[in-house]
Amino acid sequence: LAKTTQPISMDSYEGQEVNITCSHNNIATNDYITWYQQFPSQGPRFIIQGYKTKVTNEVASLFIPADRKSSTLSLPRVSLSDTAVYYCLVISNFGNEKLTFGTGTRLTIIP
Amino acid sequence: GAVVSQHPSRVICKSGTSVKIECRSLDFQATTMFWYRQFPKQSLMLMATSNEGSKATYEQGVEKDKFLINHASLTLSTLTVTSAHPEDSSFYICSATPLDAGPYEQYFGPGTRLTVT
Numbered sequence: 001l002a003k004t005t006q007p008i009s010m011d012s013y014e015g016q017e018v019n020i021t022c023s024h025n026n027i028a029t030n031d032y033i034t035w036y037q038q039f040p041s042q043g044p045r046f047i048i049q050g051y052k053t054k055v056t057n058e059v060a061s062l063f064i065p066a067d068r069k070s071s072t073l074s075l076p077r078v079s080l081s082d083t084a085v086y087y088c089l090v091i092s093n094f095g096n097e098k099l100t101f102g103t104g105t106r107l108t109i110i111p
Numbered sequence: 112g113a114v115v116s117q118h119p120s121r122v123i124c125k126s127g128t129s130v131k132i133e134c135r136s137l138d139f140q141a142t143t144m145f146w147y148r149q150f151p152k153q154s155l156m157l158m159a160t161s162n163e164g165s166k167a168t169y170e171q172g173v174e175k176d177k178f179l180i181n182h183a184s185l186t187l188s189t190l191t192v193t194s195a196h197p198e199d200s201s202f203y204i205c206s207a208t209p210l211d212a213g214p215y216e217q218y219f220g221p222g223t224r225l226t227v228t
Contacts, residue, residue, distance in 0.1 A: 041202065041222060041224065042221055042222060043115075043117075043204045043206070043219030043220050043221050043222050044155070044204075044219045045219070046217075046218075087154070098145060098157055098160055099145070099155075099157070099206075099217060100157065101147075101154045101155040101156075101157075102154060103154055104154055
């Protein structure tokens with residue numbers, strides 16, 4: 001499983017765009033980049049997944065450069081409810097693969 | 112969407128007793144379920160992989176005789192913490208994968224907070 005590295009914590013003000021970068025230098029050809037969000041005392045929730053270039057959904061955007069060794073999760077106009085831990089994982093294209101969670105990034109939104 | 116439930120959501124037990132936690136996939140069948148443990152301010156740590164109809168696969172350092180896992184049906188896996196001690200106090204989370212899952216389709220339960228006194 002490819003190891004990921006992301007900042008331990010980040011702070012941002014409400015209404016700002018937040019970008020969280022994740023490094024995954026050893027990503028394999030079959031790996032997808034996946035981000036989960038976890039609120040305190042809850043299970044992780046899937047946010048977005050991508051393989052290359054850019055993916056956008058109603059919650060976030062994911063930017064992946066051509067070499068795929070890093071990725072950036074972009075949260076537009078954050079609110080207080082976006083305060084959570086965000087985990088970046090690389091997952092091969094098999095649904096039943098066990099997931100290895102890194103430290104995650106603890107995002108705190110300031111009013 | 113796929114929903115995974117856990118029961119109970121929180122439990123307090125005395126040291127030396129056993130506690131059973133249930134993980135259910137409510138609207139899909141799952142041949143594989145995973146059990147994680149999370150201590151405060153830390154990341155999720157995979158404990159074991161639970162396969163329907165077969166023995167669970169435990170991660171290194173996880174005692175299989177202490178954390179008993181049963182996956183008797185395609186919608187239910189149970190984790191029993193036997194002879195619980197205060198150091199077993201943690202947040203236990205399960206996840207499940209649908210039978211015809213895509214690359215990211217692991218759905219997590221809401222977690223169970225265990226406190227051993």
